Amino acid sequence: MYSVKVLDAGTPVRVSERLVTLEIDGVAVTVPAGTSVMRAATEAGVRVPKLCATDMLEAFGSCRLCLVEIEGRKGYPASCTTLVEPAMKVWTQTRKLADLRRGVMELYISDHPLDCLTCPANGNCELQEMAGVVGLRDVRYGYDGANHLHAEKDTSNPYFTFDPTKCIVCSRCVRACEEVQGTFALTVDSRGFASVIAAGPTDFLASECVSCGACVQACPTSTLMEKSIIDNGQPDHSEITTCAYCGVGCSFKAEMKGTQVVRMVPNKDGGANHGHSCVKGRFAWGYATHPDRIRTPMIRKRITDPWQEVSWDEAIAYAASEFKRIQAKYGRGAVGGITSSRCTNEETYLVQKLVRAAFGNNNVDTCARVCHSPTGYGLKTTLGESAGTQDFDSVEEADAVVVIGANPTDGHPVFASQMKRRLREGAKLIVVDPRTIDLVRMPHVEADYHLKLLPGTNVAVINALAHVIVTEGLHKEDFVRARCEPKEYEKWKAFICEARNSPEAMEPITGVPAADVRGAARLYAGARNGAIYYGLGVTEHSQGSTMVIGIANLAMVTGNLGRKGVGVNPLRGQNNVQGSCDMGSFPHELPGYRHVSDPAVRALFENDWKVKLDAEPGLRIPNMFDASLDGSFLGMYVQGEDLAQSDPDTQHVTAALRGLECLVVQDIFLNETAKFAHVFLPGSSFLEKDGTFTNAERRISRVRKVMPPLAGMADWEVTVALSNAMGYPMHYDHPSQIMDEIARLTPTFHGVTFEKIDRLGSIQWPCNDKAPEGTPVMHVEEFVRGKGRFVMTEYVPTEERSTREFPLLLTTGRILSQYNVGAQTRRTANLLWHDEDRLEIHPHDAEQRGINDGDWVGVRSRAGETVLRAVITERIQAGVVYTTFHHPFSGANVVTTDNSDWATNCPEYKVTAVQVSRVAQPSEWQRQFTEFDKRQRELLPAHEQAKA
Ligand code: SF4
Ligand code: SF4
Ligand code: SF4
Numbered sequence: 049m050y051s052v053k054v055l056d057a058g059t060p061v062r063v064s065e066r067l068v069t070l071e072i073d074g075v076a077v078t079v080p081a082g083t084s085v086m087r088a089a090t091e092a093g094v095r096v097p098k099l100c101a102t103d104m105l106e107a108f109g110s111c112r113l114c115l116v117e118i119e120g121r122k123g124y125p126a127s128c129t130t131l132v133e134p135a136m137k138v139w140t141q142t143r144k145l146a147d148l149r150r151g152v153m154e155l156y157i158s159d160h161p162l163d164c165l166t167c168p169a170n171g172n173c174e175l176q177e178m179a180g181v182v183g184l185r186d187v188r189y190g191y192d193g194a195n196h197l198h199a200e201k202d203t204s205n206p207y208f209t210f211d212p213t214k215c216i217v218c219s220r221c222v223r224a225c226e227e228v229q230g231t232f233a234l235t236v237d238s239r240g241f242a243s244v245i246a247a248g249p250t251d252f253l254a255s256e257c258v259s260c261g262a263c264v265q266a267c268p269t270s271t272l273m274e275k276s277i278i279d280n281g282q283p284d285h286s287e288i289t290t291c292a293y294c295g296v297g298c299s300f301k302a303e304m305k306g307t308q309v310v311r312m313v314p315n316k317d318g319g320a321n322h323g324h325s326c327v328k329g330r331f332a333w334g335y336a337t338h339p340d341r342i343r344t345p346m347i348r349k350r351i352t353d354p355w356q357e358v359s360w361d362e363a364i365a366y367a368a369s370e371f372k373r374i375q376a377k378y379g380r381g382a383v384g385g386i387t388s389s390r391c392t393n394e395e396t397y398l399v400q401k402l403v404r405a406a407f408g409n410n411n412v413d414t415c416a417r418v419c420h421s422p423t424g425y426g427l428k429t430t431l432g433e434s435a436g437t438q439d440f441d442s443v444e445e446a447d448a449v450v451v452i453g454a455n456p457t458d459g460h461p462v463f464a465s466q467m468k469r470r471l472r473e474g475a476k477l478i479v480v481d482p483r484t485i486d487l488v489r490m491p492h493v494e495a496d497y498h499l500k501l502l503p504g505t506n507v508a509v510i511n512a513l514a515h516v517i518v519t520e521g522l523h524k525e526d527f528v529r530a531r532c533e534p535k536e537y538e539k540w541k542a543f544i545c546e547a548r549n550s551p552e553a554m555e556p557i558t559g560v561p562a563a564d565v566r567g568a569a570r571l572y573a574g575a576r577n578g579a580i581y582y583g584l585g586v587t588e589h590s591q592g593s594t595m596v597i598g599i600a601n602l603a604m605v606t607g608n609l610g611r612k613g614v615g616v617n618p619l620r621g622q623n624n625v626q627g628s629c630d631m632g633s634f635p636h637e638l639p640g641y642r643h644v645s646d647p648a649v650r651a652l653f654e655n656d657w658k659v660k661l662d663a664e665p666g667l668r669i670p671n672m673f674d675a676s677l678d679g680s681f682l683g684m685y686v687q688g689e690d691l692a693q694s695d696p697d698t699q700h701v702t703a704a705l706r707g708l709e710c711l712v713v714q715d716i717f718l719n720e721t722a723k724f725a726h727v728f729l730p731g732s733s734f735l736e737k738d739g740t741f742t743n744a745e746r747r748i749s750r751v752r753k754v755m756p757p758l759a760g761m762a763d764w765e766v767t768v769a770l771s772n773a774m775g776y777p778m779h780y781d782h783p784s785q786i787m788d789e790i791a792r793l794t795p796t797f798h799g800v801t802f803e804k805i806d807r808l809g810s811i812q813w814p815c816n817d818k819a820p821e822g823t824p825v826m827h828v829e830e831f832v833r834g835k836g837r838f839v840m841t842e843y844v845p846t847e848e849r850s851t852r853e854f855p856l857l858l859t860t861g862r863i864l865s866q867y868n869v870g871a872q873t874r875r876t877a878n879l880l881w882h883d884e885d886r887l888e889i890h891p892h893d894a895e896q897r898g899i900n901d902g903d904w905v906g907v908r909s910r911a912g913e914t915v916l917r918a919v920i921t922e923r924i925q926a927g928v929v930y931t932t933f934h935h936p937f938s939g940a941n942v943v944t945t946d947n948s949d950w951a952t953n954c955p956e957y958k959v960t961a962v963q964v965s966r967v968a969q970p971s972e973w974q975r976q977f978t979e980f981d982k983r984q985r986e987l988l989p990a991h992e993q994a995k996a
C-alpha cells in the first residue's frame with residue numbers, strides 16, 4: 049500500500065565542521081555538532097516516538113513523548129531539545145520510558161474523539177501511529193472528564209478545515225506559520241488545559257492566513273486537513289513534479305487516487321522550496337480538470353463562424369494548409385509563432401524549431417518579451433549571461449537585501465518566506481518601490497529604507513545609489529580592478545560621479561529624500577554580503593534594460609558578485625520564463641542565446657536539423673502586430689499564451705489579431721486570444737505532460753505526467769504533428785529525446801539529461817563538462833563574458849508623464865491568490881480572495897475627485913478607458929494609482945500604452961499617465977468586450993455552451 053509518510057528526522061539538519069560521535073541504543077553514530085539526540089537517533093536507524101517535533105521546525109519540547117535516558121544524567125530529557133555531546137550514551141527503549149510514554153499518550157487519547165476508522169487522516173495520522181508505537185491499550189482516566197470534544201469546526205478556508213476536537217495543542221501549526229511561512233497568523237490562546245489554537249479574531253478566512261498550507265502540512269492529526277482529502281480519501285500513489293505557476297519552481301508530490309489528484313504536497317527535497325508552498329501550487333490545481341477545458345480540436349474559416357469540432361488530423365492538416373497558403377501568397381515571412389513560458393523547455397524548444405525550420409523564418413517570440421527581456425539584454429551586456437547569478441538559498445547568507453520593483457510576498461511567496469526568515473535573523477532590508485508592499489512592514493520584518501520613488505524614475509535612483517557609493521569611497525576598487533574592464537569602468541565612474549547623478553540632484557525627479565538614498569547606499573555597500581532581487585517593476589519600463597544594467601553596475605562596483613549571499617537576482621514571473629528564453633524563443637537568438645546572424649552557430653543547427661536557416665532576426669511580438677495591421681503578417685501559431693489579455697494597448701492587439709488570416713491557438717481554455725482564432729488545438733496542463741521547467745535560479749526540474757492528456761495529445765506531440773504537416777519532419781518518441789537534442793546543441797546544457805535530473809533532483813545550468821552537476825552560483829572566478837563590463841546608464845525620463853489631462857501615473861502588479869491573466873487561478877476557489885481587479889488610489893487623490901471606497905471609477909489614458917472599483921489606501925503614494933490585471937473584464941491593458949524599452953521592446957506597463965473619475969457604468973470597451981465574449985461563447989459547440 050502507498051504510504052504518504054516521508055522520513056521525518058524530528059529536528060532540522062545542522063551544518064558544522066565539528067563532528068560528534070555518540071552511542072544510541074548501542075549503535076555508534078557521528079553527526080554535526082548542534083544536532084539533536086532525536087535526529088542523531090534517526091540517523092542511527094532508531095525511531096524515537098514524537099508528536100510535537102518535526103524536521104521542518106525547531107524543536108519545542110512540549111509533548112514529552114520523546115523522552116530518553118542518558119547515562120550519567122538525571123531524569124528523562126526530551127531527545128528533540130537535547131543536543132548531542134561527544135561519547136554520550138543514550139537509551140531510547142527502556143521499560144521506564146515505555147511506561148512514561150504510555151502515560152503521555154493516555155492523556156492525549158482521553159481528550160480525543162475515538163473515530164479513527166471514519167477520520168480522514170486514518171492511516172496517515174501521527175497520533176494514531178504513536179498510540180500504536182507506545183503500545184497504548186487502555187485509557188485509565190476514561191473519556192468522561194473535561195474535554196474539547198464539542199468544539200466547533202472551522203470550515204471557512206476553501207481548501208482546509210480546522211477541527212479543534214482533534215487538536216493536541218502541539219503548536220506545530222503555530223510554529224510552521226511563524227518559522228516556515230513567516231506570517232504569524234496563529235497563536236496558542238489561554239494556558240494549560242484551556243489552551244486552544246486560534247486564527248485571528250473569528251476564523252481562518254478572516255485571519256492574516258495566506259493559505260500556504262504549512263500548518264496543514266505540519267499538523268500531526270486531522271485537526272488541519274485538506275478538504276480534498278476529506279472528500280476523496282487518502283491517496284494511493286504519488287509522483288514528483290514541479291509547480292506550473294511562478295518562477296520559484298516549487299517541487300511537489302502530486303498525490304493521486306488512480307488518475308485523480310487528491311493533494312499536492314510540497315516536496316521536502318525540492319531544491320527551490322525545501323518542503324514549503326504557497327496557496328497556488330498547494331491548493332489551486334483544480335483548474336486542470338475544470339469543465340471549461342476544451343477537449344476537442346476545432347476549426348472555423350472566419351471568427352464570426354461557429355466552431356466545428358474536428359479530429360486532430362483534420363485540425364493539424366487545416367492549420368498547416370493555411371500557413372502554407374499564406375506563405376505562398378504573401379511570402380515566407382508572413383507567418384510566425386509564439387512560445388509560452390508556461391510550457392516545458394521541450395515544448396518551447398520545438399515551437400521555435402518549428403518556426404525556424406518548418407516556417408523557414410525567425411518570426412518567433414515569447415511572453416518574456418513583455419516581462420524579462422531587459423534582464424536578458426542587461427545581464428548579458430554586463431556579466432555575459434542572461435540569467436540570475438544565485439540560487440535561492442544564497443539569501444540565507446545575505447546581510448543586506450535590496451528588493452527593487454518586486455513584491456515577493458505576492459509574486460514569489462515561497463522565496464519570500466525564505467527571505468523573511470533571513471530578515472528576521474537580522475539581515476537589513478532596502479525596498480525600492482512606488483508602493484508600500486507588504487515587506488516594508490510586516491510581523492518581525494521592517495525595511496530599513498523604503499525608497500518610495502515615482503514610477504519611471506528607477507534609473508535615477510540606481511544612479512544616485514551608485515553615485516554615493518563611488519563618491520564616498522565605499523566601492524570595492526580591488527574587485528573592480530581584478531574582475532572588470534578598466535576602460536569602461538573609468539568612463540562609467542566619471543559619469544556616475546557627476547553632480548547631476550547625486551541623490552540631491554535626483555530628489556526632485558524621483559521624489560525620494562536624498563538622505564534616504566545616501567543611507568541605503570551606505571547600508572548596501574557596507575554589508576559583508578549585499579544581494580539585489582528585482583522584478584517587473586525594473587524591466588517593464590522604457591528604460592528597463594538601462595535599469596538592469598544599472599543594477600549590475602551597482603553589484604560589480606561593490607564586489608557583490610561571484611559568491612554566496614550576493615548577486616543580481618531577477619525574480620522571474622512565470623514558471624518557465626527562464627527556460628523559454630534559454631530555449632531560443634527570441635527572434636534573434638537560437639537556443640543558448642546565440643545570435644542567428646552568427647554563421648558558426650547557424651551551421652551547428654543546420655547540420656543537426658538538416659535545414660537551411662535564415663540569418664536575419666525575425667519579428668518581435670509588437671512588430672508582428674504592426675505587420676498584421678499593414679497586411680504583411682497573416683498567420684500565427686500561439687502556444688499557451690494569451691496575447692489579447694496580457695499585451696499592452698489591448699485595442700491595438702485585438703485589431704492586429706483580427707487582421708490575421710489564420711490564428712492557431714493551443715491552450716487549455718478558450719482564452720481571450722482564442723476568441724480571435726481560426727484553429728483551436730486543445731493543450732494539456734502540467735499534470736498531463738513530461739518535460740522540464742527552469743526556474744528563476746536556473747534550476748531545471750522535472751515535470752512528470754500524472755494523468756493522460758485530456759484531449760489525447762501532449763503539447764509537444766501537437767507541435768511535432770504540425771511540423772510534419774508543414775513538410776518538415778520531426779521524430780521524437782519522448783520529451784527526453786528533445787532534451788538530448790537541446791543538450792547536444794547548447795553548451796550550457798551539454799551535461800543535462802532526464803536521467804541526471806531524476807538522479808540529482810534538479811540541476812542548475814550551466815551543466816557541462818566544467819560543471820557536471822550544475823552551477824548554483826555564477827561568475828565565481830570570472831564573469832561569463834570574461835571581464836565584467838560597466839555601461840553608462842544615463843537617466844532619460846519616459847515620454848509617459850503626468851499632464852493636466854492625465855495627472856496620475858498608473859502602475860500595475862500582481863496579487864498572491866491570482867496568477868498572471870488568471871486563466872488558471874480564476875478557475876479555482878482562489879476567486880474568494882480576489883474576484884475582481886481594483887484600483888488603489890491615495891486618499892488625497894480620491895478626495896479631490898469625490899471618490900469613496902468601493903466607487904466605480906473610470907481610468908482613462910491616451911490608449912483607452914476602463915472602469916474599476918476604487919480602493920482608497922495609503923499603500924500607494926499621492927499622484928500614483930495601482931491595479932492588478934488578473935481579470936479580462938478589468939481591461940487594465942486597454943489603458944496601458946505602446947511605449948516600450950528602448951533595447952528590447954518590453955512594454956512600459958509600469959507607467960501610464962491616466963485620469964481617474966467617478967463613473968456609473970462600464971466603459972465602451974468593456975461593453976464591447978462583454979458583447980464579443982458572449983458572441984464567441986455562442987459560437988462554441990452546443991455541449992461546450994451547456995458546460996459554461
Ligand atoms: S492544529 Fe494540529 S499542529 Fe496545530 S496544535 Fe493542533 S494538532 Fe498540533
Ligand atoms: S495556511 Fe500558512 S499562513 Fe495560514 S495559518 Fe497555516 S501556516 Fe499560517
Ligand atoms: S511559490 Fe510559485 S512555484 Fe511555489 S507553489 Fe507558489 S506559485 Fe508554485
Ligand code: FES
Nearest residue numbers: 100109111112128
Ligand atoms: S517530540 Fe520531543 S517533546 Fe515532543
